[in-house]
Amino acid sequence: LAKTTQPISMDSYEGQEVNITCSHNNIATNDYITWYQQFPSQGPRFIIQGYKTKVTNEVASLFIPADRKSSTLSLPRVSLSDTAVYYCLVGDMAGENKFYFGSGTKLNVKP
Amino acid sequence: GAVVSQHPSRVICKSGTSVKIECRSLDFQATTMFWYRQFPKKSLMLMATSNEGSKATYEQGVEKDKFLINHASLTLSTLTVTSAHPEDSSFYICSASTTSGSSYEQFFGPGTRLTVL
Numbered sequence: 001l002a003k004t005t006q007p008i009s010m011d012s013y014e015g016q017e018v019n020i021t022c023s024h025n026n027i028a029t030n031d032y033i034t035w036y037q038q039f040p041s042q043g044p045r046f047i048i049q050g051y052k053t054k055v056t057n058e059v060a061s062l063f064i065p066a067d068r069k070s071s072t073l074s075l076p077r078v079s080l081s082d083t084a085v086y087y088c089l090v091g092d093m094a095g096e097n098k099f100y101f102g103s104g105t106k107l108n109v110k111p
Numbered sequence: 112g113a114v115v116s117q118h119p120s121r122v123i124c125k126s127g128t129s130v131k132i133e134c135r136s137l138d139f140q141a142t143t144m145f146w147y148r149q150f151p152k153k154s155l156m157l158m159a160t161s162n163e164g165s166k167a168t169y170e171q172g173v174e175k176d177k178f179l180i181n182h183a184s185l186t187l188s189t190l191t192v193t194s195a196h197p198e199d200s201s202f203y204i205c206s207a208s209t210t211s212g213s214s215y216e217q218f219f220g221p222g223t224r225l226t227v228l
Contacts, residue, residue, distance in 0.1 A: 036219075041222065041224065042221060043115075043117075043204045043206070043219035043221050043222050044155070044204075044206075045219070046216055046217075046218070049216065087154070087155075091217075097143075097208060097217070098145070098157060098160060099145070099155075099157065099206075099217060100157055101147075101154040101157070102154060103154055104154055
């Protein structure tokens with residue numbers, strides 16, 4: 001069973017900041033939080049990963065509160081090409097780190 | 112980032128035949144690879160975990176005799192769909208895992224579209 005819950009879809013306009021929140025109430029101590037992006041008929045692509053607080057890279061930021069029961073992916077100034085499905089995943093680095101995908105969030109960026 | 116390839120990218124076969132899909136990690140060694148399937152407009156479903164040199168671990172409801180997995184080396188895992196039927200038509204995606212310092216990533220292949228006639 002998926003360990004995460006996300007909104008099914010979100011709409012945005014070009015140039016806006018988009019925040020997608022994910023719930024993972026049963027996250028374990030060894031679990032990391034990872035976000036992937038998937039375009040139709042392609043494999044998922046890694047966006048960002050974090051354990052706690054805030055992580056930022058060249059494409060996104062990841063905010064994780066102290067209790068780690070949720071996380072928020074922030075995409076600054078989205079463009080039409082950011083239209084995709086975004087998956088939040090938790091996995092145990094100490095184990096096999098299996099990923100059980102939830103429904104993901106379909107982000108629709110409009111002009 | 113690390114690159115994972117899959118071959119073929121697309122395959123069409125007749126019902127009853129077997130199809131082999133290859134998953135390769137091109138620039139790193141992967142002790143663990145994963146196989147997923149994805150139906151149209153649905154999420155990825157984990158099928159099995161493939162460990163180099165040992166038997167694969169299948170998820171509940173996935174027939175191990177139907178979906179044969181071999182992980183013969185640190186860079187190659189294969190999935191064979193045996194006696195394929197139209198309901199096996201799907202998008203099959205593999206991933207390979209690696210750890211680097213304090214981070215962990217799964218790198219996904221581009222997927223293989225299987226159509227069974």
